Amino acid sequence: MRLEELIQSTQKVSRKELKRIFAKGLVRVDGQIERNISRNVDSNLHQISLNQRLLTTKERYYILNKPKGVVTANKDAQYPTVFDCLHANDRCNQLKFVGRLDRQTEGLLLLTTNGQLAYDLLQPNQKVSKTYEVWLKEAAEYADIDRFKAGITFLDGTKCQSAQLTLLGTAPFHHVQVTIQEGKFHQVKKMFLSVGKKVEELKRITFGPLVLDDTLAVGQYRRLTIEELQRLKPYFR
Known part of the structure; x- marks a missing residue:
């Protein structure tokens, strides 16, 4: 939750009063004076205080x-x-x-x-990695590892960033994993289609950490x- 939202919702202060609170250095996060009213905080991760009174968030x-x-x-x-x-x-x-x-x-x-x-x-700019487990109709090849690493170009000319392709099990490799740091529309399916493989099943198994x-x-x-x-x-x- 942004600090400004937390303080306005719990203290019922006006925007003008909110700016005055921050100007006076009354807001602290983890013991340090915080001047950024837009800072994102969670009381499960940070100690948040206003004029020495602890504040709590209720994010889900x-x-x-x-x-x-x-x-x-x-x-x-x-x-x-x-x-x-x-x-x-x-x-x-x-x-x-x-x-x-x-x-x-x-x-x-x-x-x-x-x-x-x-x-x-x-x-x-956050470059949050996403890993997908993929089942393919046509088997992946060792050469696809280098193609994905170099950056796949879609059939329409759109260029993707470097991606990590891992072949699972033994040949023929119909089961693979791919890790990307982008979020283009139907990206994983289009990447494989660009190298002549059709995705039959797709499952995301990681998102960032x-x-x-x-x-x-x-x-x-x-x-x-x-x-x-x-x-x-x-x-x-």
Whole structure:
């Protein structure tokens, strides 16, 4: 939560009073005077005080193992959305999904009420890595590793950044992993199509420091642990 939102919501102060509070150095984060009213904070990660009184945030962070057939959208007239995967008492209007997975892709999706974090995680300069497990119709080749590393060019001429391709198991390699740091529309599917392979199954297994483990079944979700939230701390600014 941005400091200005936290203070205005808990202290009911005007914008003018808010600026005066910061000008006087009354706001501290982890013991240091904070002048940036837009700084993103969470009381699970930071000690936040106003005139020596501790403030607490109530942000929500969920990791969802998104199933196929579910769309990453706030509402849809035809298909269930990722928010339909949540229990009613865990839903709220402030929840946002961080990035998108298309309807036929399953796997890790972060949902949070922390809009500033959601925005920052998607900025290109953050270079947040995403790893996907991929099942291909046509087998991948060793030469594809170098092609992905050099940067795939889509059939329409769009150039991708360098990506890491890992061949799994033994030849023929129909099962692979790919790690990217971008979020172009249908990027992974288009990358493989550009080297003559069709993606049949796609699953995201990591997003930045978050990892989808075997304990979370398809369609299930849970709150982030404190340890997982700590791993996201570098993206709070």
